[in-house]
Amino acid sequence: MEAIFRYVLDQFNIIYQLQAPVEIYYGLNNTSRIQIKAAQTAFFQNTSPFPDAPPVYYTWKNQKIPFWFESLPTEEIITLINGKAIIQVDIIANAFYFLSGWQEYYSAERDQYGRFPYRASLQHQYNFITLPVVNYYFDILKTAIEQVYGITLKSVLADNADFTTCLTHDVDNCQTAWLVEGMQALRKGKFLNFLNLLSLKVAGKDNWFNVPAVMQTVQQYGAQSTFFFLANNRKHQGIANADYDVTQALYQKWLTLLQRHNFEIGVHGSHITALEPGKLAPEKLKIKARVRGNRFHYLRFEPLLTPTLMDEAQLAYDSTLGFSEHFGFRHGTCFPFRLFNFKTQQSYSFLEIPLHLMDATLHHPKYLQLTTDEILPAIKPMLQEIKKFGGCFTWLWHNENFSQNNGHNGPAAFKSIMAYLQEQQANFKTTGRVYDLLQPHRPD
Template structure:
């Protein structure tokens, strides 16, 4: 467990109501189109849309969690509203030319989207991560509901009332939502034992003998399958992103990184061929780089000539007080680490990409976070969920429906080793079922860089005017 945080160390900027409003509206404006010019503010103001201020002194202190939320029904969904000082009153009051939101949806959206709870919590797991068990998502059981998107939907209703302009979720070249399919490449030289057990379990003695012969003559291991993974996703209509580990040395604490080396001409040429066929190559920051910008930069540069614009940290490591600044200093265009390892869903309770909050400067960072929604290891692991193969898609479907509803991005991580047919729990069959569902629902498949290009064209400043 990490040492307790202190206001002096971690809280150089007071997060005022104006800062919260600016950060929230920046993301609201990115989520909908068209957004008319409507004055929005806390009471008392002359704004057309007013919001009841309910946060009090919470954001001037360092408590990780506010009081328990009040649960309200909105658009058929039971939604937790934090900073709700009028739990018995109506949520939205509409009068001619005016709208009043009677709970502080701005403070609540800022609290979840900024990651305030983990920034000011001292709880960490053995990998230095903020654990799902310590989260408000776990405490109040809403991890698979994009609560911030529902807060935005309340704000949307208020703006539509005063402006007369209907707002629609921003689409992906006409598609209702997007899907970001990715693969963390941790191991290329493993899988012999898994494949052998599979052959014996199915009484395939001929296959077992061929496997032994392959290993004896030095053929590639079953998990040395990057081209196979690329072909599998391409057949399903999805360009994918490979996150490549830049270090094959164990971390100082003994945690393994890659079992392959990126600094060989043969491997770099292999990455080049994959990239030429439409696969995006990104950085899988090795263990420890989540707080080491210099090492992360070196690993990104080590992937050249494949131009890696994105990153996801090994073991989903993320130290809230340091990692966003590390990523900014490393110069990434996007990151895709923020998901809970223990459960699928929405770590920041938001189903669209967002700009992490910079607590030191009181504004958004310049890199995009494409949050991770589901990882194969989460679905079946002794320490996480233990779903059977046939349970995977039914378990994920309600979350995916929410993403589609709000025009979000379904971010999927499926490790290359889980494309082994020996895996019948979170393996190639479950991956295929998931992608077929996304395709049937009309998802636009995008790489991380393509998502950045659509949301931030030509490097346009993402901050609100």
């Protein structure tokens, strides 16, 4: 369990960046200033994806939090004795379970795109997808350190604001609004709308050919965002990748424009890149700009393979890990972290900036069916959890969903979320900027 202990502490230090050593012991030894009670469990010596027993619940920060691997109840979470703090619940085992992605690494459940499905997760089973349980586990440790050492710890992501937000855009389609939106218009009997879309296309400017306009919209809020470009326009097993060729001059002009205005550019790894070696790096090179980060198309991510492919491509960060079916915390956290390599028992080198919300999740035949007016009230509790811990709200709004023809998860919904984030005093940062902030404590 030593490797697990060190891994979890590394993730804690990425965010809180302790300036002096603290004495933390995993177990009870009667001498260390902070002791964390270790659960008597053999769970991590086996390969079962899910704990057999249901969780027990303890209240922390006025919120009931699930804990696994606990056999005996405790009356208090932190016991202070003679200048020492004893944490009476195994926050290490619980944090490791979610941060490492244990459940999806050892589960055989996959959907039609090879993704671990939300319905198979512990979050779905016990209904806590919008509760960042790892942040609560970390907050217990943070509180113990503060009480024993008389210091105040603060998330690096709440340096000059209550919390951080990373707005991102996956650029899948730039040339097919005339077809997709056009067919929708025809089905609704909106013939004039169809003709307008067609005339735009004939004039050489599809309605989704809009990256500069998206950039300008974001600038109106005094913000910058991150654009992930697909560099593969060939279908994979009949499934579309990009409908454009990013190597063409007109798209290269976009890259120059975005960089000039301090927006971030990343690669949007195509379908095959999450599954086969040697595919992601060549796509990165097709994008003639500084590229440090990735998000995989369709949020495809195979935990047995993909982390190794990320390191192989020498990318600094990824921002794929969220559930397509529901907004929330796939790895139980609103903090960036490094995934655990089950073979080497160490962290992977790339930083994961987890995705908490995707526009398609909010209104999709296979996902949620929220109206525009229902979207903000639905996600507010999640945003308040992120704010509580000084976390990073990472969200995705595709360029095509800035179209005025989208009356569901379109411009109106986007504007309501942006206005709320400003009201809550979020600090907008690109994913690259978040990566830079967290670099001083990169684990060995």
